[in-house]
Amino acid sequence: MSTQAARGTRRSLEERVCVVTGAGSGIGRANALGMAARGGWVVVSDVDLDAARETVAQIAAAGGSAEAVRCDVTDGASVQALMETTVELFGGLHVLNANAGVHEADVADVTTIEQMPEETWDRICDVNLKGVFLCMKHAIPHLRAAGGGAIVNAGSTSSFVGYPMAPAYCATKGGVMQLTKVAAIELAPYGIRANCYCPGSIDTPLMAGYLDAADDRAEAEWAAAGSHLVPRLGRPEEIANLVCFLASDEASFVTGAAYLADGGSLAWRGFRERAA
Secondary structure (H helix, E strand, O other), X not given: OOHHHHOOOOOOOOOOEEEEOOXXXXXHHHHHHHHHHXXXXXXXXXXXXXXXXXXXXXXXXXXXXXXXXXXXXXXXXXXXXXXXXXXXXXXXXXXXXXXXXOOHHHHOOOOXXXXXXXXXXXXXXXHHHXXXXXXXXXXXXXXXXXXXXXXXXXXXXXXXXXXXXXXXXXXXXXXXXXXXXXXXXXXXXXXXXEEEEEEOOEOOHHHHHHHHHOOOHHHHHHHHHOOOOOXXXXXXXXXXXXXXXXXXXXXXXXXXXXXXXXXXXXXXXXXXXXXX
16 A cells, blocks of 8 residues: 555545656656545656556556556657547546656756757757647647546746756746646636646655766755755655645636745745754
8 A cells, every 4th residue: 555545645536537747757756656546547658668667566556547658748649649548548538747847957968058059958848848738739628528627737946937057947947837827728618727836856866866966965955955945855745745736626726826846945035054
């Protein structure tokens, strides 16, 4: 039994069909696990099919229902196939969690505006912004056919503020927030809500890789989490709790919103004092 199930997690997504992109690790995996623990039938999507299958295995071990489907969110045909496969597998679609994302540091060594290769800019925009657009575009007909549902997109604290060495990431995450608001306006007549979640620095495998590669790991972790009023990195399951709320009818009066889950990072303009 999963930890969430053992604690008696409310089954707020009972028999809802949920698609989670980028669900092979990190926040996406936590979102998929959280949805399954709440009774959802989850399609775990990732460009890395083996990673998606591992997430499915964890869901199955906890008694949940899930299937793995490979998808490249930058490819419209691949995204369309994902949504159609979801309907074939589970009979409909109720929740889209467009979570897949990438950062400049994943694909390039130089990430300033002046020096960033054009292909790096294109890659970040294709995954982070075009990918969200394509996921919504191809999910909407199925959400409408189901009589309504929820879209929950992955924003960031950089939807609100800029960070050095991340021009494309910041631009795309700001774009996701605005795209989500437009979706909320367009889809309200169909009973489809659209929101986004905006995490701070989260303890994911990707974050661990950044910290491990740093010359001074302690300094790097301080830079990542020092602005958090909650004095640590966030945990993926803490973001999943918010995502699952936004996906459920418990958030039935919430649409067009961008929810910060940043440990208080953007509540001020400072860094905590270092522990002695």
